[in-house]
Amino acid sequence: MPNTCECYPGYDGAACNTTAKPNLHAPVFAAAVYNVPVSENVPMGTKILRVQASDADTGRNAQLFFSLDNTNDASPAFTIDSISGEIFTSSALDYENSSPHLYKLKLVASDNGSPQKSSFAFVYITIVDENDNCPVFNSPKTKCFNISRYANPGSLLTVISAEDKDSGLNGEVRYSFLYAGDHDGAFAVGVENGEVTVAKGMKEKEYHLLVVARDRGVPSCSSQIELTVNVFGGPHVTEEPSKVFTSVATKGNAVCLVHL
DSSP states (O other): OTTSOOOOTTEESTTSOEEOOOOOOOOEESOSEEEEEEETTOOTTOEEEEOOEEOSSOGGGGOEEEEEOTTSTTGGGEEEOTTTOEEEEOSOOOTTTOSOSEEEEEEEEEESOSSOOEEEEEEEEEEEOOOOOOOEESSOSEEEEEEETTOOTTOEEEEOOEEOOSOGGGGOEEEEESOGGGGTTOEEEOTTTOEEEEOSOOOSSEEEEEEEEEEOOSSOOEEEEEEEEEEEOOOOOOOOGGGOOEEEEEETTEEEEEEO
């Protein structure tokens, strides 16, 4: 023991001059199983739990020391104070890059008797996902389109796609326009599929659409992408939206899609 003078086995007392009593009882944990949620990204050294145990013996036979079973794969990620029974994180916990998301620790409580007696308990630590990732677009950050003002409502302009590495609601992405008033309601974006379509008649002008990809975490995290749409007075066509002809044209240094 640190900062103490240990007695030889079989002796007890402050001066180690008392014959130790028989070690009759093993330690008993206050609970056989502990369940603890821990948020990812908590700092190393964060206290997550304090376990308690007792021993019906007296003297050195009732002195308890705590440890983690080193055969457990989870033990490198956590450490325990041998005297207080406090358990701390000893490495970074990241939900997306860690497997499993549930750690199982085997705790050992040992007394100081001779022969020594021990008992066991288990701690199940669930790593809780935090909304620490924002959606990332799979498509280029800027796109430019030329489209005839006579394109039919429902004509598909493009499909915006973004991914979020989080799980659950933190990783579910929804799409919307940042400033719906900027495009006079001439365009629509699918909330779940990211399809940008013609919604109604368009004016002959250049539209700048800011599409936002936002996750459903609390608080949420978002990213945005800008689309430039140049509406020109091309020929009127009567084809169904799926029949709209698409070709490639150039506007400055950007590649634009032409919907006739």
